[in-house]
Amino acid sequence: MIEILYFDGCPNHEGLDGRIRSLLAAVGLDETITHRRIESEEEALAERFLGSPTVRVNGVDVDPDAASQSAYGLMCRVYATDDGLRGTPPDEWIVNALRRAATEPSGPTPRL
Numbered sequence: 001m002i003e004i005l006y007f008d009g010c011p012n013h014e015g016l017d018g019r020i021r022s023l024l025a026a027v028g029l030d031e032t033i034t035h036r037r038i039e040s041e042e043e044a045l046a047e048r049f050l051g052s053p054t055v056r057v058n059g060v061d062v063d064p065d066a067a068s069q070s071a072y073g074l075m076c077r078v079y080a081t082d083d084g085l086r087g088t089p090p091d092e093w094i095v096n097a098l099r100r101a102a103t104e105p106s107g108p109t110p111r112l
Helices: 016-026 041-047 091-102
Strands: 002-006 033-037 054-057 079-081 084-086
Touching: 002 016, 016 033, 016 091, 054 091
Parallel strands: 002 033
Antiparallel strands: 002 054, 079 084
């Protein structure tokens, strides 16, 4: 399951759905993308929401360093990459997460 978590007011999640669909096609997977709006600071804390957009595959953030972060809240997320700061996760992180999930028993569905 792929989730895009976001909050109203942050434009960085716009266009991410199409990018993820292209990456799914490139790795031969067919999976539904769910969009979840985070509406309050309390929900952000409960969801361990590191900002908008957050991409999760099978409940796991695609950011390899997400587990060590704890700045939860309604804010635009910035991703520290080898190429500098970005408003969305790099394609490589998303593809790696999709491939890891595909090897799990309940992972994404391979395209037939």
